[in-house]
Amino acid sequence: MPSTDGRFASIEDVIARFGQQKYICSRRIATVVYLANHLEKPILVEGPAGVGKTELAKVLASSLGHELIRLQCYEGLDEAKALYEWEYAKQLLYTQILKDKISEVLGGAQTLTEAVDRIAMEDDVFFSDRFILPRPLLQAISAEQPIVLLIDEIDKSDTEFEAFLLEVLSDFQVSVPELGTLRARHIPLVVLTSNNAREMSDALKRRCLHLYIDFPPASQELEIVRLKVPGISETLAQEVVNVVQRIRQVDLKKTPSISETLDWAKALTLLNADRLDEQMVNDTLNTVLKYEGDIRKAQDELKDYLQKQKAKLQGPAGVESDKDLLH
Amino acid sequence: MDDKIIEFATLLRENGLRVSLAENMDGFHAVELIGLGDRIAFKDALRATIIKRAIDASTFDELFDLYFSGLGEMVKGSASSLMGAMQLDDAAFQRLLDSLAQILNDLDAELSELAQALLNNNTGQLEKMLRNAAAAAQLQNIQRSFQEGRYAHNMAQTLGLGGLAQELDALKQQLGEADIDPQLREQLQRFIDRRLQDLTDMIKRAVRMELEKRDHSVRENQRLQSLAEKSFYYLSEEEIRRMKEAVAKLAQRLKNVVSIRRRKAKRGKFDLQDTLRKNLQYGGVPFKIQFDRRVRDKPQVMVLCDVSDSVRNVSRFMLQFVYSLQDLYSRVRSFIFVSEVGEITQLFEEQEINEAIEQSLTGGIINVFAHSDFGRAFRNFHRDYIAAVNNKTTVIILGDARNNYNLPHEWVLKEMRQRAKQLIWLNPENRLTWGFGDSEMDRYVPYCDIVEECRNLNQLYRVIDRLVR
Numbered sequence: 035m036p037s038t039d040g041r042f043a044s045i046e047d048v049i050a051r052f053g054q055q056k057y058i059c060s061r062r063i064a065t066v067v068y069l070a071n072h073l074e075k076p077i078l079v080e081g082p083a084g085v086g087k088t089e090l091a092k093v094l095a096s097s098l099g100h101e102l103i104r105l106q107c108y109e110g111l112d113e114a115k116a117l118y119e120w121e122y123a124k125q126l127l128y129t130q131i132l133k134d135k136i137s138e139v140l141g142g143a144q145t146l147t148e149a150v151d152r153i154a155m156e157d158d159v160f161f162s163d164r165f166i167l168p169r170p171l172l173q174a175i176s177a178e179q180p181i182v183l184l185i186d187e188i189d190k191s192d193t194e195f196e197a198f199l200l201e202v203l204s205d206f207q208v209s210v211p212e213l214g215t216l217r218a219r220h221i222p223l224v225v226l227t228s229n230n231a232r233e234m235s236d237a238l239k240r241r242c243l244h245l246y247i248d249f250p251p252a253s254q255e256l257e258i259v260r261l262k263v264p265g266i267s268e269t270l271a272q273e274v275v276n277v278v279q280r281i282r283q284v285d286l287k288k289t290p291s292i293s294e295t296l297d298w299a300k301a302l303t304l305l306n307a308d309r310l311d312e313q314m315v316n317d318t319l320n321t322v323l324k325y326e327g328d329i330r331k332a333q334d335e336l337k338d339y340l341q342k343q344k345a346k347l348q349g350p351a352g353v354e355s356d357k358d359l360l361h
Numbered sequence: 362m363d364d365k366i367i368e369f370a371t372l373l374r375e376n377g378l379r380v381s382l383a384e385n386m387d388g389f390h391a392v393e394l395i396g397l398g399d400r401i402a403f404k405d406a407l408r409a410t411i412i413k414r415a416i417d418a419s420t421f422d423e424l425f426d427l428y429f430s431g432l433g434e435m436v437k438g439s440a441s442s443l444m445g446a447m448q449l450d451d452a453a454f455q456r457l458l459d460s461l462a463q464i465l466n467d468l469d470a471e472l473s474e475l476a477q478a479l480l481n482n483n484t485g486q487l488e489k490m491l492r493n494a495a496a497a498a499q500l501q502n503i504q505r506s507f508q509e510g511r512y513a514h515n516m517a518q519t520l521g522l523g524g525l526a527q528e529l530d531a532l533k534q535q536l537g538e539a540d541i542d543p544q545l546r547e548q549l550q551r552f553i554d555r556r557l558q559d560l561t562d563m564i565k566r567a568v569r570m571e572l573e574k575r576d577h578s579v580r581e582n583q584r585l586q587s588l589a590e591k592s593f594y595y596l597s598e599e600e601i602r603r604m605k606e607a608v609a610k611l612a613q614r615l616k617n618v619v620s621i622r623r624r625k626a627k628r629g630k631f632d633l634q635d636t637l638r639k640n641l642q643y644g645g646v647p648f649k650i651q652f653d654r655r656v657r658d659k660p661q662v663m664v665l666c667d668v669s670d671s672v673r674n675v676s677r678f679m680l681q682f683v684y685s686l687q688d689l690y691s692r693v694r695s696f697i698f699v700s701e702v703g704e705i706t707q708l709f710e711e712q713e714i715n716e717a718i719e720q721s722l723t724g725g726i727i728n729v730f731a732h733s734d735f736g737r738a739f740r741n742f743h744r745d746y747i748a749a750v751n752n753k754t755t756v757i758i759l760g761d762a763r764n765n766y767n768l769p770h771e772w773v774l775k776e777m778r779q780r781a782k783q784l785i786w787l788n789p790e791n792r793l794t795w796g797f798g799d800s801e802m803d804r805y806v807p808y809c810d811i812v813e814e815c816r817n818l819n820q821l822y823r824v825i826d827r828l829v830r
Contacts, residue, residue: 045395045402065405069391080415122648130644230415239413240383246415287713327713 040098040180042071057086057093058250058258066245067094076203076224078188078239081247083229084291088186090247091225095182100223103177104184105170107191113198117208118172121165128160161212171202172216180220189228196238203241250292252279258292263299273310273343274299278322280339281332290322297321312340362397363389368501369428370411372574376424378417384410404429424574431570432491436484439559446555447548458482461549468535475520476528479556491567494519500571513568522560529553605715608678608818612685661753663781664695665702665742667760668722669733675789675815677718679759682825684714694749700734702741703727733763735801736770743773750780759787759815762795762802769801774808784808787815787824 042048048064048071059067067090070077079087095102105116129136139156143149168176174183188196202208206218226242228234250258256275259266266274278295290298298321307314315336323329366388370380387410395406404425412421444454461480465472478486495501498515517523533550541549635651664683666676676697683693694706703726708717722729750756756777778784786809788795788802795802806812813824 045399061401062405062408065395065402066409069394069406069409072394073387073390075387078413122643126643126646233414236379236381236413240381242413243387243409244413245409246418 040071040100042068042098044068051097052093055093055097056261057089058254058261059090060250060254063090063245063247066243070243071098071223073243074221074223076226076242077245078226078228078234078242079245079247080228080230082249082289082291084293085247085249086292087227087247088184091182091184091186091227094223094225095184098180098182098223101177101179101181102184103170103174103181103222104186106186107188107195109190109192111191111195113195114169116169116171116195116198117202118169118210119167120161121167125160125165128165163213166210166213172208174222175202175206175208175216175218177222178219181222183222183224185224185226187229188226189231189234193235196235200237200241203238249282249289252276255279255292255295259295259299262296263303265303266299267308269309270302270307271299274302277310277315277336277339280335281322284331284335286323286328286331287325288323288328294322310340311344312337315340362392365429366392366407369407369424372424372428373411373421376420376574378412378420380411384413387411427570427574432567433484433488435566435570436488436491436563439563440482440484443552443555443559447552457548457552460545461552464536464539464541464549468539472532473521473525473528475525476532479525479560480553487563490520491516491563494564495567495571500568503568503572506572509565509568509572512571513565516564516568517561520560520564522564525560526557529557605678605681608681608821609685612682661692661751661755662690662694663750663754663756664693665756665758665760666695666697667699667733667735667758668697668727668729669699669731671733671763672759672761672789673722673729675787675821676759677722678818678821679757679787679815680718680721681714682821683757684709684717691753696742696746697721697726698735698738698742699727699729700731700737701727702738702745704746732765733760734767735760735762735764735805736768739770739773743776747773747776747780750777752780752782754781755783755785756781757785757787758809759789761788761790761800762786762805763799764801766799769804771801771804771808774805778808778810783810785811785813785824787813787821789816790814791816 042051045061045064045068048068049059049061052059052064052067066077069075079090081087091104092102136153139152140149143152166172170183174181185199188199203224206221207215209215249255252275255278256271259271259275263271274295278290278298282289298318301318301321302310302314305314305318316333319329319332323332367385370385370388373380388407391406391410392403395402397403407425408418408421412418444450447454449457458481465480472480474486475490477483478490494516497519498512500512500516503509503512533553536546536549536553539546630653632651632653636647636649637645639649639651640647662683664679666672666679668676680695683690683695693709694704695709696702696704703721705717705721705726708721708726711717712720720726724730774784786805790800792814794800795806811827813820815821815824
């Protein structure tokens, strides 16, 4: 139930409302979200890929009942693509169509100067809201309703853009030379995500609350799997999470993220597996790991584990190996 | 509370974290909002507002615990260890405290605040008094461990330890004369003695803790800084590991710098054709001006690393550096040599960087335990690979040129120089020692475009930076 004033009542409220959106968050995340909401400060979210940074913004928007405006950053992103652009083509088209009207305006002009003066009196028409093409940042600032602004993968953008963003984030206003300064009606809730491809500037960090999301502990990941893969059996969910947590300990090129855990769990349920065995793991490991070398390493690592699991299942003989597992 | 947050922020700064005034203010607002009731939320709020880098988080955690709960935990810990010493459980200890309070009341004893807090085991009050005494004794100025005694003495004086001892002695006397169960009396007297001892301990521990706070990561930072200046010759295992991380970070930084440089260099001359084409949609009116895109040559790099014992570490970091930056070059080929040459390019394609480096340095490719023979290695290189050197290639040779008095064969370098775009020699030895003993550096230098000393990380960084310009 979206609140009326767009604010969370307490940290517990954040957890509860995120829970309704099927997003399980730790208390730390909830605290930061609560603070950002009340202090009206942007959140800078960092962490490895696939831990739900972008998802956090989406859930935040829907749990507050706000619209989400997303700005995807990439190398070479500039003001024209992030803030606004004049629609030259439309302006040209209009001048062409209105040619007659323009000559009418210019009709009585005696000198060139007079003609230019008359045109100048009308130039507001061509630089008005009508011909402006708002990009995400301007949309966010001029929105009628409070919104959540997601600036995704800010680390991919250039340092110049980051500097430009500072003005927007600290005052929530932008200046368009032809229109004047536009001020936000509602301070948007801003979420910036970064994969740490480069270190963000101190100036930007100073303006933000900082949140580092890491891979969740096993218990939390299990909860997520149960929530997001409804048909999954309890044993399978447990085993999938155990195995993934184990794989994360291995030194890999790309460690599996939560979304990959979910993919795997979904794939396994689709294959009607109700528990993991070596064959099954070998066949489906490519949903979790994306490099051949990684898969090989993980298989070696998991071989022992799976055999012990199997032995454990096979009754009394398994008691000893159960002990081994505890070490 | 604000004072404490300010002090905590100062402490973080002293430990090398950057905390600005604005962040401090955010901290206040956040704490106002969250309140002090929930310790974890309080910590998270401070962390989110004050700490902005993931690597600082662990320092923050440690200092937070030291600062916000160190003293309190210690005071509580002291009481529980007392319980253990007197062999009392929680309930019995509480009964003892109650009976003492009762007796004090009956005796109508006038006790100082400190004595009351101590004897009632009022941990909150005790903590506050200790804190105040620490502030009065200017404990925050402590810097060296030999000062501990002096500061402890000052604190004891501010607290009035001398007066307290007399007071408690008098109390014991009174107890002795009062009409109570002798067993209880004996227990109470023991309790009072212990508490006095506890307080002196607490003061000492408080001083020690303060020193730990100051000390915590100052040393850590110094170590990191000195690592960059430390010669590659004298690295321990641990330092090699840390150096690897440092190299990875530097490589990342360099990548950023280069990408900015490239972008700036992108704009060239006005491009008429492209401008016309792009502006057709506006009826040929040139709204958008197009410029030539200057294509920059990505350098081709050939690295020849000496991997004999004396320079192995430098080679390790050199290789790591070059391969971390692979995408800045169009092609990297790497060779290692001691007295024979082996190509390891393939190895790097198949293996992860660190593993490939380990393999090539432990003798998988060539015999790394032979005596260095630069001349022979160069001749072999000339025989097998010289055709691969062309006018786009930058050849980097890394070695100390200590040739064990073998033939230097400098003609190979001469030919390489003629073919290559540039030839760079990095020597991990001090410049002053070049040419002495079996060093053939003087013979090789004339054929190199750039000769650099490369003994530590900073020098290595400078060299690589020049390479990608």
